[in-house]
Structure formats: C-alpha cells, structure tokens
Amino acid sequence: MGTVPAGGWVEGGVPVPGGVLNDLDAFNRHYSSLLRFLEKAWQAEQPGTAAQMFNGAVGQMFQLQGPARDLMRIPLPDGSGKNFGPEFRFIQEEP
Numbered sequence: 001m002g003t004v005p006a007g008g009w010v011e012g013g014v015p016v017p018g019g020v021l022n023d024l025d026a027f028n029r030h031y032s033s034l035l036r037f038l039e040k041a042w043q044a045e046q047p048g049t050a051a052q053m054f055n056g057a058v059g060q061m062f063q064l065q066g067p068a069r070d071l072m073r074i075p076l077p078d079g080s081g082k083n084f085g086p087e088f089r090f091i092q093e094e095p
Contacts, residue, residue: 001072002082008089015077020084023074027067032091034060 005012009024016024034057041053064086071084 001085002076002080004085004087008087009084016084017074020071020074023067023070023084024087027064027071027086028089028091030060030063030067031086031088032093034064035090036093 005014009016009020037053037057037060041050041057044050044053068086071086074084076082076084
C-alpha cells in the first residue's frame with residue numbers, strides 16, 4: 001500500500017478515479033461512525049448503554065473490511081506498484 005499523503009489522497013494531489021472516491025468515502029464514514037460509537041460508549045453512565053454503543057462500534061469495524069479491501073486492490077496511478085488504501089479521516093456529522 002502507498003503512503004497516504006497529508007490531507008488524504010485527493011488533497012495530496014493524487015489523481016483519484018471515481019470508484020476510489022466512493023470507497024474512500026464509505027471507509028471514512030464507517031470509520032467516523034466507529035469513533036462516534038466509541039466516544040458514546042466511554043461517556044455512557046449506564047453499563048447497558050455502554051455495551052450497546054460498544055457493539056455498534058464493533059459492527060462498524062466489520063463494515064470497514066469491504067471498502068478497505070477494495071481500495072487495496074487498486075493500483076496508484078504513479079506506476080510504483082503500490083495501491084491505494086484507507087485514509088482514516090474523520091468526517092463530521094451533518095447538522
């Protein structure tokens with residue numbers, strides 16, 4: 001896998017095909033959701049609520065697999081022999 005440029009693939013000036021953009025968006029959205037679930041689990045006062053939030057985070061972890069694998073199958077356009085990969089970027093929730 002190639003090294004993700006600072007700010008992500010697009011911000012780093014790498015030509016990114018449309019399918020890659022879709023996978024990056026899907027991965028980043030699931031990753032962000034995972035972080036939100038973990039934050040809610042840590043902040044929960046009730047053990048049952050914390051467990052539900054933690055289970056939600058685990059579910060999001062499994063959702064990362066598909067987009068991550070898809071990204072890691074797509075070669076970078078620079079001919080380096082390396083592939084795209086996840087950015088692990090946090091996406092703010094829409095108000």
